[in-house]
Amino acid sequence: MEDIRKKLTEYGKKIVEKGLVAGPGGNISAREGDFVFLSPSGFFLDEINEEEWVKVNIKTGEIYSNLRPTCEISMHLGIYIERPDVKAVFHTHPPITVGLISSGVKFKPFFPDYVAILGKEVPIIDYVQPAGEEIRKAVVKEIKKTNVILLKNHGVVVVGETIKEAYTRSLIVEEAAKSIFVGICCGKLRYFTKKEIEQIENLESEDYRKALLKKQ
Numbered sequence: 001m002e003d004i005r006k007k008l009t010e011y012g013k014k015i016v017e018k019g020l021v022a023g024p025g026g027n028i029s030a031r032e033g034d035f036v037f038l039s040p041s042g043f044f045l046d047e048i049n050e051e052e053w054v055k056v057n058i059k060t061g062e063i064y065s066n067l068r069p070t071c072e073i074s075m076h077l078g079i080y081i082e083r084p085d086v087k088a089v090f091h092t093h094p095p096i097t098v099g100l101i102s103s104g105v106k107f108k109p110f111f112p113d114y115v116a117i118l119g120k121e122v123p124i125i126d127y128v129q130p131a132g133e134e135i136r137k138a139v140v141k142e143i144k145k146t147n148v149i150l151l152k153n154h155g156v157v158v159v160g161e162t163i164k165e166a167y168t169r170s171l172i173v174e175e176a177a178k179s180i181f182v183g184i185c186c187g188k189l190r191y192f193t194k195k196e197i198e199q200i201e202n203l204e205s206e207d208y209r210k211a212l213l214k215k216q
């Protein structure tokens with residue numbers, strides 16, 4: 001099996017390349033057994049070497065590194081404890097998404113990949129203080145029933161059964177934001193009807209694509 005630290009390094013670069021974070025913003029992690037590998041605090045996500053991911057015991061919080069883990073460690077550990085199915089947590093600061101949700105714009109399904117990859121309901125939570133118990137509590141409460149959470153005046157938290165699935169969700173959130181922005185600038189954006197959402201949910205071809213994301 002491919003080393004997850006190698007994969008995290010690879011996807012850290014992709015996140016920055018796609019403009020989902022800037023500077024030392026955002027943090028990502030992946031689970032391996034009883035441990036999690038977290039991005040080190042203060043590092044740009046595209047400048048983390050394989051050996052620099054900070055290994056932490058999920059249950060005890062013990063840190064096996066000279067580097068300090070991301071300041072959002074508590075939120076990451078809280079998610080892994082709450083959701084045993086989750087193998088990766090990505091927290092990004094995508095600029096268009098953050099601008100839209102902080103202005104009160106709604107996120108609702110309006111194209112097929114939105115439904116298939118993000119789900120039919122994406123919660124938006126009010127601003128909470130980052131880097132500690134307040135954000136952990138708010139995110140863990142929501143993550144029980146969703147894979148994507150939008151944080152007003154802050155960013156996005158997504159989870160995945162694989163690193164690739166978490167990355168794909170992060171990417172599609174910002175793609176949706178771009179389309180919403182263009183849509184509302186040009187006129188009245190038409191969102192999917194309940195029936196249209198159900199049709200996508202029942203597509204066999206979507207099941208196949210989703211299964212593929214979970215294998216990588």
Ligand SMILES: [Zn+2]
Nearest residue numbers: 026091130155
């Ligand atoms: Zn953040």
